[in-house]
Amino acid sequence: MNAYSRLFAALGFGLLACSVHAAEVTIAVAANFTAPMKEIAEAFEQDTGHTVRTSLGPTGALYTQIKNGAPFEVFLSADDSTPARLESEGDVVEGSRFTYAVGKLVLWSPREDYVDDEGAVLAAGDYRYLSVANPKLAPYGLAAAQVLEKLGLTETVRPKLVEGSNIVQTYQFIATGNAELGFVALSQVYKDGAISSGSAWNVPAEMHDPIRQDAVVLKRGAENPAAAALADYLKGDRAQAIIRSYGYEI
Missing domain, CATH: 3.40.190.10 (Periplasmic binding protein-like II)
Structure with missing residues (x-):
């Protein structure tokens, strides 16, 4: 095998390795988080090689879809009570729930x-x-x-x-x-x-209940490395900078 052949073989092996490790994650996202999630998804795909498929909607409707078997692996809610409810109902990977943003x-x-x-x-x-x-x-x-x-x-x-x-x-x-x-x-x-x-x-925050927005990895995403990677990414500096740029608190 000459030098060029070895080079192309190495490049091909590298691309194959990337394709083996890259995965797709399907997520449900509360409608208020549409714009920041678009930016975060683009950054996440660039940084990790994973891809994101997003479904947007009101939190209550997304909860109903999850309970009816929708193929979501990560859920970004507009509140903290809906993910907590899913957790109590056994639909969530244990220990995966966290607050990713506080809305205004x-x-x-x-x-x-x-x-x-x-x-x-x-x-x-x-x-x-x-x-x-x-x-x-x-x-x-x-x-x-x-x-x-x-x-x-x-x-x-x-x-x-x-x-x-x-x-x-x-x-x-x-x-x-x-x-x-x-x-x-x-x-x-x-x-x-x-x-x-x-x-x-x-609106002053004391005029309404805190809008704590929680995320969870759903049971359907338990074995998907891209689901865990996205949850971790939301806690990282690049994602949090995007979240803050839209007026959310962390």
Whole structure:
């Protein structure tokens, strides 16, 4: 075998070794984490050689899919109670649950100078529609309902509510003008230290239950090295930098 043949043989062996060790992981991701997960998945694939297949949706709906046998191996929830429930029901790899992000709620409008920095626009009522996510399916919707209750506005705004099935649909209702304003995840309107467009009130954390977002490796992913690798990657510096850039806390 000449030098060129040996070189090509070595390269071929290296590629084969990579293909043997690379794997695909199928994950379920809460809708509020869409943008950061896209960046994290790209970085993870570059750094590890594994590939990621992502399914997005409201936490409640993803839980139902998992219980009905959906082929998810890792679950990134928008709360901590749903992964804990799956853990208690025996659907999770023992010891795999951890908080990957703490979310923040904002009242947002695409209109400049429309939402004041104390949220007084809510009580003023100078709007036709207020969009929120379904509180039974989406943790950010539940947090929004808690804020309205704390402000004593639940009944006042009820006729004006436009409910999204998840936080992405809620954002779309507002962005397209079907509602003048609404409660969304900060990550949807924030990047690298600032609100990306419009105006917003950063809701004080004490006005609603903490939005701790937990991740778990599901039993279906117990033997998949890519599932364990992704869980570890979420705890690493590169992923955490991306998470923080969207306004989440770690």
